[in-house]
Amino acid sequence: MSASELFDRIANEIYQQGFCVIRNALPEALGVALASEVRSLPEENFSRAGIGRQADHQNIETIRRDEICWIDNTTAAGQAWLLWADGLQQALNRRLFLGLFSFESHYAHYHPGDFYKVHLDAFRGQQNRVLTVVTYLNPDWTDADGGELLIYPEKSNQPLLTVKPEFGTLVVFLSEEFPHEVLPTLTDRYSIAGWYRINTSDSNRVDPAF
Numbered sequence: 001m002s003a004s005e006l007f008d009r010i011a012n013e014i015y016q017q018g019f020c021v022i023r024n025a026l027p028e029a030l031g032v033a034l035a036s037e038v039r040s041l042p043e044e045n046f047s048r049a050g051i052g053r054q055a056d057h058q059n060i061e062t063i064r065r066d067e068i069c070w071i072d073n074t075t076a077a078g079q080a081w082l083l084w085a086d087g088l089q090q091a092l093n094r095r096l097f098l099g100l101f102s103f104e105s106h107y108a109h110y111h112p113g114d115f116y117k118v119h120l121d122a123f124r125g126q127q128n129r130v131l132t133v134v135t136y137l138n139p140d141w142t143d144a145d146g147g148e149l150l151i152y153p154e155k156s157n158q159p160l161l162t163v164k165p166e167f168g169t170l171v172v173f174l175s176e177e178f179p180h181e182v183l184p185t186l187t188d189r190y191s192i193a194g195w196y197r198i199n200t201s202d203s204n205r206v207d208p209a210f
Contacts, residue, residue: 001025003027003084003087004091006022006025007087007088007091007092007095008091008095009022010022010088010091010092010170010172011091011092011095011096013172014092014096014131014172014173014174015095015096018173018174018177018178019151019160019161019171019172019173019174019178020170020171020172020173021161021163021169021170021171022169022170023166023168023169024168024169025135025168025169025170026084026135026168026169026170027084028168030077030080030081030084031135031137031167031168033076033077033080034077034080034081034107034135034137034192035137035138035139035167035190036077037075037077037078038069038107038109038137038190039190041069041107045069046067046068046069046107046109047067047068047069048065048066048067049064049065049066049067049068049108062117063116063117063119064115064116064117064119065110065111065113065114065115065116066108066109066110066111066114066116066182067108067109067111068106068107068108068109068193069106069107069109070104070105070106071105071106071107071192081105081192082103082105085103085105085133085194086103088133089103089196092131092196098130098131098196098198099130099198099199100130100131100196100197100198101196101197101198101199102196102197102199103194103195103196103197104194104195104197105133105192105193105194105195106192106193106194107190107191107192108190108191108192108193109188109189109190110147110182110185110188110189110190110191111185111188112185112186112187112188113184113185113186114182114184114185114189115181115182115183115184115185116181116182117181118150118152118179118180118181119179119180119181120175120176120178120179120180121175121176121180121195122175122176122195123176128197128198128199129175129176129195129196129197130174130175130176130195130196130197130198131172131173131174131175131195131196132171132172132173132174132175132178132193132194132195133170133171133172133192133193133194133195133196134149134170134171134172134191134192134193134194135168135169135170135171135191135192136165136166136167136168136169136190136191137167137190137191137192138165138166138167138189138190138191139167140167141164141165141166141167143164144186145185145186145187145189146183146184146185146186146187147165147182147183147184147185147186147187147189148162148163148164148165148182148183149161149162149163149165149171149180149181149182149183150162150163150180150181150182150183151163151171151173151178151179151180152178152179152180152181153178154177154178154179160178165185165189165191175195
């Protein structure tokens with residue numbers, strides 16, 4: 001599948017149902033580079049993930065237990081990933097008129113036993129994350145390894161989707177509409193989580209503010 005065909009499929013499924021899950025979607029060379037990089041990064045590059053943003057940020061290990069490292073363009077793999085994500089952003093803006101303005105993403109490392117309880121990536125009217133993107137960097141993942149992503153409909157405790165964190169699988173969904181969780185993993189689990197944002201700048205603040 002070409003990049004154009006892939007981006008068309010993502011746009012169509014987001015338009016029709018608000019989410020998409022595509023196996024083997026990430027270009028193989030890019031996936032291999034990212035999988036190699038995340039495993040070679042020094043441990044001190046990772047920090048314990050929390051919940052909430054800026055002043056509301058908290059580390060609550062009963063809700064979330066994983067480590068993250070933000071991705072920038074200082075490495076070849078990071079540059080290639082951000083270039084690919086920019087291509088997707090442009091395609092979605094052309095096809096769906098979403099007004100996506102910026103993109104942020106991080107590696108996530110779940111050690112054995114780590115999890116992330118049910119949560120939303122954005123709340124209506126309170127944040128400007130519009131679209132969530134997740135991709136997995138785990139070759140040879142098996143059912144016995146756990147760590148599945150569960151995506152729920154709004155106001156329901158019955159999963160809509162169960163996604164295995166298999167290498168190259170891509171998940172995209174509307175950030176405000178789909179609660180989701182990561183089940184406990186039984187082995188080291190690597191992924192990238194990213195968010196496309198809109199610009200909420202006004203006369204009193206410039207967005208995005210990092």
